Structures are given as structure tokens and as C-alpha cells.
Amino acid sequence: MKLTIGNIRITNIVLGEQSKVESGTLYVNPKELEAVVLEDSNIVSVKFDVAKPGESTRITPVKDVIEPRTKAQGEGGMFPGVIAKVDTVGSGVTHVLKGAAVVTVGKIVGFQEGIIDMTGLGAEYTPFSKTINLVMDFVPRDGLAAHDYEKSLRLAGLKAASWLGGLGKNVKPDEEIVYDFSSVTEGIKKYPDLPRVGYVQMLQSQGLLHDTYVYGVDMKQSLTTMICPTEVFDGAIISGNCVSACDKNTTYHHQNNPVVTDLFARHGKDLNFAGMIITNENVYLADKERSSDWTAKLVAMMGFDGVIISQEGFGNPDTDLIMNCKKVEALGVDTVIITDEYAGRDGTSQSLADVDVSANAVVTGGNANQVITLPKLDKVIGTQEYVDVIAGGFENNVQADGSIVVEIQAIIGATNEMGFNKMSAR
Amino acid sequence: MLKILHYINQFYGGIGGEEHAGHLPEMREGAVGPGTAFAAAFGADATITHTIICGDSYFGENLEEAKKTILEMVRGVKPDLFLAGPAFNAGRYGVACGTICDAVKEELGIPVLTGMYIENPGAEMFVDKMHIVSTKDSAVGMRDAVPKMAKLALKLARGENIGASIEEGYMPGYMRVNFFEEKRGSERAVDMLLAKMKKEPFTTEFPMPDFDRVEALPPVLDISKAKIALVTSGGIVPKGNPDRIEASSASKYGEYDIAGVDDLTEATYETAHGGYDPTYANVDSDRVLPVDVLREMENAGKIGSLHNKFYTTTGNGTAVKSSAAFAIEFAAKLKNDGVDAVILTST
Amino acid sequence: MIDIDKLLTNNPMAAERYVSRFDINLLRGYSVLGVLKEVRNLVHQGNRLLTHPVTSGTAPNGNPFCSVVVSAEAGSTDFNSVSIIENSIAVREKISMNLKLPDTAIEDFMLIDCDMIAKGGTI
Numbered sequence: 044m045k046l047t048i049g050n051i052r053i054t055n056i057v058l059g060e061q062s063k064v065e066s067g068t069l070y071v072n073p074k075e076l077e078a079v080v081l082e083d084s085n086i087v088s089v090k091f092d093v094a095k096p097g098e099s100t101r102i103t104p105v106k107d108v109i110e111p112r113t114k115a116q117g118e119g120g121m122f123p124g125v126i127a128k129v130d131t132v133g134s135g136v137t138h139v140l141k142g143a144a145v146v147t148v149g150k151i152v153g154f155q156e157g158i159i160d161m162t163g164l165g166a167e168y169t170p171f172s173k174t175i176n177l178v179m180d181f182v183p184r185d186g187l188a189a190h191d192y193e194k195s196l197r198l199a200g201l202k203a204a205s206w207l208g209g210l211g212k213n214v215k216p217d218e219e220i221v222y223d224f225s226s227v228t229e230g231i232k233k234y235p236d237l238p239r240v241g242y243v244q245m246l247q248s249q250g251l252l253h254d255t256y257v258y259g260v261d262m263k264q265s266l267t268t269m270i271c272p273t274e275v276f277d278g279a280i281i282s283g284n285c286v287s288a289c290d291k292n293t294t295y296h297h298q299n300n301p302v303v304t305d306l307f308a309r310h311g312k313d314l315n316f317a318g319m320i321i322t323n324e325n326v327y328l329a330d331k332e333r334s335s336d337w338t339a340k341l342v343a344m345m346g347f348d349g350v351i352i353s354q355e356g357f358g359n360p361d362t363d364l365i366m367n368c369k370k371v372e373a374l375g376v377d378t379v380i381i382t383d384e385y386a387g388r389d390g391t392s393q394s395l396a397d398v399d400v401s402a403n404a405v406v407t408g409g410n411a412n413q414v415i416t417l418p419k420l421d422k423v424i425g426t427q428e429y430v431d432v433i434a435g436g437f438e439n440n441v442q443a444d445g446s447i448v449v450e451i452q453a454i455i456g457a458t459n460e461m462g463f464n465k466m467s468a469r
Numbered sequence: 470m471l472k473i474l475h476y477i478n479q480f481y482g483g484i485g486g487e488e489h490a491g492h493l494p495e496m497r498e499g500a501v502g503p504g505t506a507f508a509a510a511f512g513a514d515a516t517i518t519h520t521i522i523c524g525d526s527y528f529g530e531n532l533e534e535a536k537k538t539i540l541e542m543v544r545g546v547k548p549d550l551f552l553a554g555p556a557f558n559a560g561r562y563g564v565a566c567g568t569i570c571d572a573v574k575e576e577l578g579i580p581v582l583t584g585m586y587i588e589n590p591g592a593e594m595f596v597d598k599m600h601i602v603s604t605k606d607s608a609v610g611m612r613d614a615v616p617k618m619a620k621l622a623l624k625l626a627r628g629e630n631i632g633a634s635i636e637e638g639y640m641p642g643y644m645r646v647n648f649f650e651e652k653r654g655s656e657r658a659v660d661m662l663l664a665k666m667k668k669e670p671f672t673t674e675f676p677m678p679d680f681d682r683v684e685a686l687p688p689v690l691d692i693s694k695a696k697i698a699l700v701t702s703g704g705i706v707p708k709g710n711p712d713r714i715e716a717s718s719a720s721k722y723g724e725y726d727i728a729g730v731d732d733l734t735e736a737t738y739e740t741a742h743g744g745y746d747p748t749y750a751n752v753d754s755d756r757v758l759p760v761d762v763l764r765e766m767e768n769a770g771k772i773g774s775l776h777n778k779f780y781t782t783t784g785n786g787t788a789v790k791s792s793a794a795f796a797i798e799f800a801a802k803l804k805n806d807g808v809d810a811v812i813l814t815s816t
Numbered sequence: 817m818i819d820i821d822k823l824l825t826n827n828p829m830a831a832e833r834y835v836s837r838f839d840i841n842l843l844r845g846y847s848v849l850g851v852l853k854e855v856r857n858l859v860h861q862g863n864r865l866l867t868h869p870v871t872s873g874t875a876p877n878g879n880p881f882c883s884v885v886v887s888a889e890a891g892s893t894d895f896n897s898v899s900i901i902e903n904s905i906a907v908r909e910k911i912s913m914n915l916k917l918p919d920t921a922i923e924d925f926m927l928i929d930c931d932m933i934a935k936g937g938t939i
Contacts, residue, residue, distance in 0.1 A: 152924035189927055238666050249872050250931030264937055286928075287872075301655035313663055326867045327885075327936030328900070334937070349666045351658045358872035358907075362900075379662040381654055384675065386645035387910070391597070394645060396870055396907045398677050404665050405675040406658045409647040451647075462654025467674055468645045469633040 044134045045223045046273040049115060049216030050141040056093045056175050064211045069111075069143055071177065071207065079206045085184050085195040092178040092424045094146070098161045099421035102178055103430055105157035105455050106147045106193075106285050107200045108171050108295040111140040112278065113208035121205045122278040124259025125198070132277035133224075138211045141218075144174040144295060145207065147200035148425040149181050151192050152252065155429055156453040157288040158417070165417040168457040170464065171295075178424045179203060190251055197283055201294070205278075222273050222307050227345070230315050239317040241347035242272065242302050243338055243371070244461075245363055247284055247291065247355045248323035254283035255292075255355075257321060267322035267337035269345075272303045280321070287356045289411045289457040290383050296456065301463045302351055302381070318345050322367065324360040331363050339370035349377040354460040357385055357411070361396040372401040383408035383458035384468055388450070408459050409466040411452035419445030471515035471626045474548035475504045476539070476569055478562045482522030490561075492524030494535060496542045503611060507552065510619035515626065519546050525561035528568070532715060536572050543573055550626035555584030555614045556591060558606040563591025571598050580625040584618050586610075587640065590790060596642040600625065603640050641676060695809035698776035700799070702784030702792070703750065703757035703816040704742030705733070714783060716743025722782035722795040724802070727775075731764045744785030745816050757814055776808050784815060819888030821866060822858070823933070826851050827881035829926040830933070838885065848882040849908050855884045856901045862890035865897040867933050869904040878908070880922075881929035 054067040062072045073091045080089055094100045114120045117135015120127025146159065159171045166172035181199065183192050225233060246255035248263035255262045257270070257280050270279060275297055284291035303319065310316040320341050322334045342350055350371055354364045364380055371378050380402055384394035390410055430447060440448040451457040458466065479485060479492040481502040500508045500517040508517050521542055528535045543551060551573045553566035563585040570581035584602035585592050592601055602621060604614040617638040624631055631637060633646040650657060657674075664671035689695050706714060712723045730737075733754035740750040740757060755761040763775045780799045782792070803811060823838035825831055831842040843851050852869055859865060864887040871879045886897075 152928065153920035153922075154924060189924070238663075240662065247872075250934055251928055253872060253932075263935060266937070301653060302658065305653075305655045305659050309659055309663075314659075323937070324872070325936050326872075326932050327938070328865055328868055330937040331868065349662045351655075351662055353658075356872050358878075359868040359870040360872055362868060362870075377662060377665045379658045379665065381658050382675070384645055390645040391643065392910050393678070393906075394675065397903065400677050400679050402677050403673055404661050404671060405673045405677070406654045406661060407674045408654055410645045413647050459654070462656070462658050465649045465651070465653050466647055467633075467650045467654070467657070468647045469635040469641050469674065 044271050044273050045221065046134055046276060047136045048220045048222065048276060049136055049138045050218045050220070051138060051211045051214050052217045053140045053143040053175060056143060056177055058091060058093065062210055064140065064214050069140060069207065069210065076203060076206065079202050080179065080199040083195050083199060085187050085191055086181050086199060087184055088182045090180045092180065094161050094176040094178055094424060096161055096173055096175070100161040100424060101420045101422070101427065102146055102148060102159040102176065102424045103157055103427060104148065104150055104155040104425060105159055105288070106149050106151065106196050107282055108293040108455065109145045109200050109204035110295050110298045111143055111145060111204045111207035111211070112298065113138050113205065113212045114277065115212050119277065121208060122201045122281055125256065125281060126201050126205045129258055131274070132279055133271045133274035137277055138208065138214065138216060140208060140211050142175055143207070144171060144176050145200055145204045146171065146176045146178045147181070147196050148178055149183070149192070149196045150426065150429060151189055151196065151285050153429065155285055157285070158430060158449070158454050160417055160420065162420065163418045164415055165454055168451050168454045168466070170456050177207070180425055193252065193283065193285060197281070201278070201281060222276070224271055224273050224316070227317065230317055234311060234315040237311070237313070237315040238348040239346055240306060240314040241317055241342060241345055241350040242306060242319045243342070243350050243352040243367060244302070244319065244321050245324055245352065245354050245360065245367065246280065246321060247360065249326050252285040253356065256281050256283055262321070262323045263325055265323065267320060267334050267341060269341060270319050270321050272307070272316065272319045275300045275303055288455050289452040290356055290408065290460050292355050292459070292461060293456065296459060296461055296463055301461050302353055306351070317347060324356065324363045326359065331366060335363060335366035335370050338367045339374060342371050342376055343374050347376055351379050351381065353381045353462065357383065358396055365397045365399045365402060368402045369399050378402070379404040379406060381406045381408070381460050381462045383460050384410045385412055386410045386468070388412050388414050406462055407468050408462070408464060409457070409468045411450060411458045413451050414448060415451055416442070417447045417449060470513065471549040471623065472518045472546070473511070473515050473550050473552055473622065473626065474543060474546050475500065475507065475517050475520045476551065476553040476566065477502055477504070477520060477522055478559070478565065479522060479524040482520070484522065490524045490526035492522065493527055494521055494523040494538045494542070496521045503555070503615070506611065506615045507619055510615050511623065514623055518548065523565070525559070525565055528565040529561050529720065532568070532717070536569065539569055540572060540576060543577060543579065548579060550622050551579050551581045552618070552622055553581070553583040555602065555604045555611070555618065556589060557604055557608055557610060558586040558589050560590050563589035564594060567591040567595030567599070567601070571595060574599060582618060582622050582625055584614050592640060593790060596640050598643065600631070600639040600643060602638055689810045692772055693770060694773040696774050696776055696807055697763060697772050698803055698808045698811045699758050699760065699763065699779045699814070700811050701758050701779070701781050701814045703814055704740040704783040705738055705750065705754045705758040705781050706741045708737055708739050710739070710741045714741045714781070716741060716783060717785045717787070719783045719787045720791065722780055722799060724778055724780055724799065726778055727760055728777040730760060732761045733758060742783045742785060742816060744783070757816060759814070773809070776803070776806060778806070821888050822863065822886050823883060824851055824855050824858070824886065825881070825883035827883055827926050827929045830881070830883045830930045833930055839888065848878070848880065849905065851882045851884065852901065852905050852908055855886060856905065858886050859897045859901050860893065862893055863887050864894045865900055869901060870907050871929070871932065879925050879929050881925050883929055883933050885933055
């Protein structure tokens with residue numbers, strides 16, 4: 044499958060009269076966008092805000108971050124099975140409003156963290172301090188149950204990103220990147236001497252605030268399966284996660300999957316990117332056994348020489364990670380795993396909930412327990428109420444000058460386990 | 470100016486080699502031996518006010534006494550940092566540096582720093598307890614070690630944030646510290662995988678703890694015919710601890726005959742272990758090494774026989790490498806003596 | 817008669833929600849560590865762990881509620897279960913739970929804990 048990504052560089056977002064993309068500026072008429080997201084009767088109202096890099100702005104609690112994209116040519120549409128029809132995506136031409144992001148904000152549960160600071164120390168830890176963010180803060184219907192609230196917010200963000208992306212459908216992209224994924228036989232013919240490399244992506248699937256959907260299917264109820272790597276660029280995988288701010292994969296992370304991108308970058312040169320497996324992280328032990336067995340089985344069936352395994356979340360998913368790694372290594376297939384750590388504030392505790400010597404090649408996104416002080420910022424989008432109470436895990440974390448002491452686990456994407464960031468730990 | 474107290478052994482203290490390894494701890498004013506190189510590296514930022522010199526054998530054989538004496542000296546000086554070594558690949562010196570640094574840090578709350586070669590047994594024992602700068606395996610590495618150690622020593626003495634091990638040059642394993650790499654994680658993962666597949670060297674960013682799990686052997690077929698031996702890391706020894714097995718960080722194990730012994734009594738046995746409250750083990754050592762029960766089983770024909778020797782050491786603080794070496798030795802003896810199965814008791 | 821699996825929990829919401837699905841042992845007022853130790857007792861008696869006892873991703877101090885499902889039948893000791901529960905206790909012992917939780921969060925923590933064991937891949 045061949046997919047062309049056309050990046051339209053966005054350098055500004057302006058709320059105004061006519062919705063359009065022109066000379067790098069995304070103009071949004073709030074009334075029009077409001078009409079799109081208020082189709083859902085569970086949402087009473089929405090407030091729009093724009094947060095730009097360098098501004099003294101804090102966004103919290105963040106539910107999801109989504110990149111506006113649209114299918115410019117070819118089959119299917121963004122977020123298949125959820126927003127667009129279930130038609131297979133991953134081919135044709137996709138336009139991306141590069142540099143812009145939709146950020147949804149909403150307190151679904153009372154202990155929700157998820158901070159994006161647009162300036163100061165906190166900004167160094169989140170990739171979304173570098174994007175121009177259209178923030179949508181929703182007011183839900185009174186008495187809306189947490190499950191329905193989560194779903195409404197999830198869908199509203201996707202609808203908005205899809206609608207905004209549509210504004211770039213007929214705009215000429217500034218840059219085009221072609222991702223060409225070969226079938227098994229084509230790949231072997233084309234690159235007979237290159238190692239066949241696969242990617243195993245683990246997806247959170249543990250219940251409310253921990254779920255991931257693929258073509259609209261709740262991953263918790265799926266067997267481990269395969270996906271064409273180009274499909275993720277069209278929103279085939281979306282996030283239903285709201286907690287584990289630092290190491291949940293937002294929809295934006297899936298749309299820009301860094302492992303997929305970097306494997307494509309070496310495809311045909313150092314390696315043959317031969318396939319992608321997606322598997323879940325369930326709570327039931329039988330599921331963990333079954334899913335990791337299937338991961339290893341698919342790796343064997345595909346004849347991969349090496350795989351990269353990425354994780355999502357922490358705690359019992361460490362067990363899934365180690366099971367996947369052990370079972371794949373047992374086949375004689377080389378693995379590299381990507382994880383993050385909870386080594387305590389002083390960095391001296393055992394970092395992972397599960398370990399095994401077969402995991403001898405590890406990339407880490409860093410220690411999520413590292414404590415930093417976020418300065419008082421002029422503007423807060425959303426509410427800081429819960430950050431004050433709980434983010435970082437200790438009381439009285441708000442200082443007299445309004446600065447907040449938090450562990451970086453409260454910051455969106457800080458220790459991403461798909462290797463999105465440059466941070467590491469030793 | 471920061472005050473630094475430096476610990477070195479008899480060799481680096483200019484007293485002499487192995488023949489002077491029994492040298493008692495002494496404290497001198499100012500820098501001695503490698504201390505002069507450190508003093509030069511510290512410049513105007515810090516000064517080595519005192520140097521403690523102690524023989525390696527003395528330290529190893531009189532652990533508690535040596536620790537007590539040296540802690541008293543350190544308490545009197547109240548330095549901003551306690552510096553030890555570097556010990557390079559000298560095993561007893563490395564263990565002494567680690568042991569005394571650990572005591573100073575835990576008991577006096579003074580920052581500590583030492584340096585040694587990665588394969589020094591002291592590194593394995595103390596790598597998760599303190600900053601240990603990684604050095605070459607011999608004194609040839611002094612020139613590399615001093616600037617690295619001096620830089621980190623000043624940071625520690627000032628209570629500054631310490632960077633990641635890879636940035637500061639200490640051994641990974643003590644403290645995980647975040648830092649920013651040149652490449653993002655996914656790209657590092659691709660590079661690492663390509664190296665691993667090509668069998669080229671690569672460095673994992675998180676070394677997995679290796680618990681050295683041992684596969685269980687098939688069960689003993691007929692326990693009523695088996696010759697059973699007792700082995701313990703609980704430190705049970707004949708009263709008086711005739712072989713002077715250390716209370717912690719044991720350097721040896723004991724082999725004791727229990728032919729004809731039916732019960733370990735307060736008058737005959739005790740524990741040498743320093744890591745748990747010894748009261749109950751001293752009153753009745755069978756609680757740790759169940760000779761009494763096994764004799765009963767032997768008499769009742771439930772087991773074939775109880776082997777007439779037991780092997781013992783103290784497990785606390787004892788390096789895995791030392792324990793493995795002890796076991797390789799006495800396992801061969803057990804095998805030679807026709808023992809079928811061993812009961813290992815810990816504490 | 818098919819024995820139904822056991823649920824050990826300190827979460828009253830879970831005890832109520834799963835009343836017809838599990839044989840429930842509500843350990844009201846227990847800490848998470850307390851619940852895990854009760855689970856360990858059963859594991860030592862031969863019950864198998866069916867769910868993983870370490871919660872996932874509720875930063876920063878973990879969820880103060882904990883629900884674990886173990887098998888109805890008790891056979892010979894399942895060493896995999898022993899190793900998982902011991903490891904889980906070790907992980908939990910690292911987490912200090914001295915944080916006072918806002919009332920608004922309590923019910924939400926209960927809900928999240930409930931949901932963890934709601935559904936697996938097997939119907």
C-alpha cells in the first residue's frame with residue numbers, strides 16, 4: 044500500500060469569520076466548529092481557545108490531542124469505523140495541517156492529570172508545547188456517567204480534527220512524503236539481502252480511561268492482529284485514554300507513530316520494514332498469555348528477523364511487555380523494547396514492575412517520577428483544581444508564588460513509550 | 470571552601486604493600502598520595518583537610534571495629550564529602566571503600582564518592598547504594614579517574630543535581646536520572662535493533678537485573694532412601710564461631726561435622742549473622758538449621774539419612790559472586806559424599 | 817454445579833456490581849497491600865490468579881482500591897500465580913499512599929477499579 048502524506052505547514056490559528064486554510068494560517072469560525080461538536084446531546088457547550096508555543100498558558104486536564112488530517116485522494120476517510128466509514132485506509136493522499144493540534148479538555152474523573160505548558164520548564168517535556176493548539180473545553184450534560192462522558196469527548200475531538208483537516212483538502216501541501224509498504228513477496232524480491240523487521244505495538248486496553256480503538260473496535264476484545272503501517276497515519280488507531288498522562292499514546296502519537304516513521308526512513312536501506320502487529324494489554328492473565336502467544340506466533344509466521352516492541356502505560360502492562368519480549372526472543376528473533384520507568388523521585392527504586400534478562404535491548408523514555416517545578420502561568424485553559432490537589436502525588440505541591448511541584452508523569456507525553464521524545468535515563 | 474576527607478589504603482598511603490595490610494586506621498592532616506592529584510583538581514573549590522589510611526586486611530578482618538574507628542574520625546572532622554579510593558581492581562580495597570562509604574552515608578548523612586573498576590567485587594556489592602565512578606583496572610587509570618571523580622565530588626558536596634550516569638561517569642545501577650539524547654527514542658530503537666541483528670555491540674538503556682534463576686531439578690524419586698544435607702546462609706556456626714565467619718559480607722563459608730548431633734542447643738551453636746535479630750537463633754539454632762527435625766525423620770525412616778556435615782555462611786551483604794564461588798566448592802564436596810538432595814535455609 | 821470464581825476487593829462498588837458474577841470477599845477498609853496479602857493466602861492454598869493484581873496507569877500513587885479475581889477451585893500451588901502475587905506485593909510496597917484524596921476522587925477511583933475487571937477478551 045502506498046500513501047502520500049502532504050504536509051501543509053500551519054504557523055497560526057485564528058478564530059474568525061470564515062473557516063479556511065490560507066498562507067499557513069488556519070482560520071476557524073467557532074460557530075461552525077461548535078455546530079460540528081454539539082451534534083452530541085451529551086455536550087451542553089464548548090469553549091474554544093488557541094494556545095501557541097511560548098505563551099504563558101497551561102492546558103489541563105487534557106483528554107486527547109489530535110492532528111487535523113483529511114483524505115485528499117483515494118479510498119476511505121479519517122478515523123475509519125469511528126468518524127469515517129470502515130473502508131480500509133492507508134493509501135492515496137492524506138493532507139495534514141502540520142503544526143496544528145486539537146486538544147480536548149475535560150475532567151472525566153476527579154484525579155485526572157494531564158498538563159500541557161506552553162512555556163517554562165514543563166514545556167520541555169511535552170511535544171505539544173511546540174504545536175499551535177486549538178483547545179476545546181467542554182461542559183457536559185448534568186449527571187453524565189463517566190463512560191458516556193469519555194465517549195462524547197473522544198468523538199468530539201475526532202470530529203473536530205477531521206472537520207478542520209477537511210479545510211486543507213484542496214490546499215497544496217508544502218511537502219510530500221511517500222510511504223510505500225510492500226507485500227511479503229514483493230518485499231523479499233526487492234530486498235533479498237535486508238533483514239525483515241517488524242513492529243509490535245502494544246495498546247492499552249484495561250477498561251474505562253485505559254482503552255484504545257482500532258477501526259472502532261475495542262482492542263480489549265480483539266485477538267492480536269496485523270495492520271498495514273500506513274493505516275495508522277489515517278487514524279486507524281485512536282486513543283480512549285485519559286490517565287497515565289506521561290505514557291499514554293494520544294491519538295496524535297498514533298497518527299505520527301514514530302516507530303513506523305523511523306522504520307520507513309530506513310526501509311530499503313538498512314532493513315526491510317516487513318509488517319506491524321498490534322496487540323492488547325488486558326487485565327485478565329489468560330488474555331495476557333493468549334495475546335503474547337499470538338504476538339510470537341505472528342512474528343514467526345511473518346518470518347521477521349527482528350522486532351521493535353513498544354509499550355503503553357505502566358504497572359501490569361510491564362508484564363505484557365516482558366511476556367511479548369520473552370516469547371519473541373525464544374523464537375530466536377531479536378527484539379528491542381521501548382518502555383519508561385518509575386524509579387522513584389530519587390531514581391533509586393526498581394524501575395519496572397516486571398523484568399527479564401531476555402530483554403537485553405531496552406530504550407527508555409525516562410523516569411516518570413522525576414520532580415520538577417512548573418512556574419505560575421498567566422492563563423489556565425480548563426481547570427487547575429485537580430492539579431493542585433493531586434498531580435505529582437503529594438499534598439501542598441502548590442508553592443506560595445503559585446508554582447507547582449509535580450512529577451513529570453503529570454505531563455502529557457513526557458515519557459512516551461513509542462519513542463516520540465529525545466528524553467532517556469541512565 | 471569545601472572540606473573533603475579522603476580514605477585510602479596502606480599501599481596508596483605509602484606505608485607498604487601486602488606485608489602492611491594489617492595497618493590500623495590512622496588519620497593524617499592534608500592530602501596523601503593520590504590525594505595530591507585530587508587537591509590539584511579541586512583547586513580553590515575544595516581542600517582535602519584530612520586523609521585516613523587503613524590496611525585492607527585490617528579492614529576486612531575487623532569490619533565492625535574498623536568501621537567504628539573510622540566513623541569516629543569522620544564525625545570529628547565533619548567533612549562536606551567523604552572520598553574513597555579510587556580502588557581500581559584491588560578487590561579488598563574496593564570492598565573497603567564501598568563499605569566505609571556506605572556507613573558514612575547512612576550513619577552520618579555525609580555525601581560520599583568512590584571509584585573503582587567495573588569488575589571489582591566492591592562494585593557489584595555497592596553499585597546500587599552510592600555513586601561509584603567507573604575507572605580503569607589499574608593505577609594507570611589514575612589520570613582519567615581523578616578529574617571525573619573531582620568534578621562529581623564537588624557537585625555532591627554542594628548538594629547540586631547530579632546528571633545521568635552516562636553524563637557524569639558513575640556506574641549505572643544506583644540512580645536513574647533523566648537526560649535528553651540527540652535522537653528520539655524510536656530512532657534509537659531502530660539503531661539498537663540493527664546493531665543487535667548484526668551482532669554488533671550496543672548498549673541497552675536499562676540493564677535488566679539478573680536474578681540468576683536456577684532451573685529446578687526433577688524431584689527426588691524416593692525421599693526415604695535419600696541422603697539429605699543442610700546448607701544455610703543464616704550463619705549458624707558452632708558456639709564461638711571458630712572460623713570467624715564475618716557478620717556481613719562474608720569472605721568464607723564453614724563446614725561443620727554434626728555426626729551424632731541430634732539437637733542444636735544454646736550451649737553448642739549460635740548464629741554469626743549480623744543482619745537479623747539473633748536472639749531466637751541463638752536460643753535454638755534448629756530454628757534456622759533444622760537438625761532436630763531431620764534427625765527425627767531419619768530415625769523414623771522418612772528420609773534415608775542426614776549428611777554428617779553442614780555448610781554455612783552469612784548471606785547479608787555477601788556478594789553474589791562470592792556466594793556462587795562458595796557453592797561451587799562445597800557442592801562438589803556434597804556430590805563426592807553421595808548427597809542426593811540439599812535443604813537450603815535462609816533467613 | 818460450577819463454582820464461581822472469587823473476587824477479593826476493598827472496593828464496595830465492585831462488591832455490589834459483581835454480586836451475581838463472583839463469590840465476593842469484601843475486605844472493607846483494607847489497604848491495597850492488605851488485599852494483596854489476602855490474595856496471597858489463597859494462592860498459597862492453591863487458588864490460581866485470574867487477573868493481574870497490579871493496577872495500571874492511575875498516576876501518581878496508584879489506585880487506593882484493588883480488586884483481584886482468583887479461581888474458585890484450589891488445586892496444587894500454581895507457581896506462576898505465586899510469582900505474580902509476590903512481585904505485585906513488592907511493587908505495591910514501593911508506593912506510599914499517604915495522600916489525602918479529595919472526596920470527588922474516591923468514587924472515581926472505585927469506578928476505574930471496577931472497570932479493570934469488567935471485561936477480558938473472553939466473553
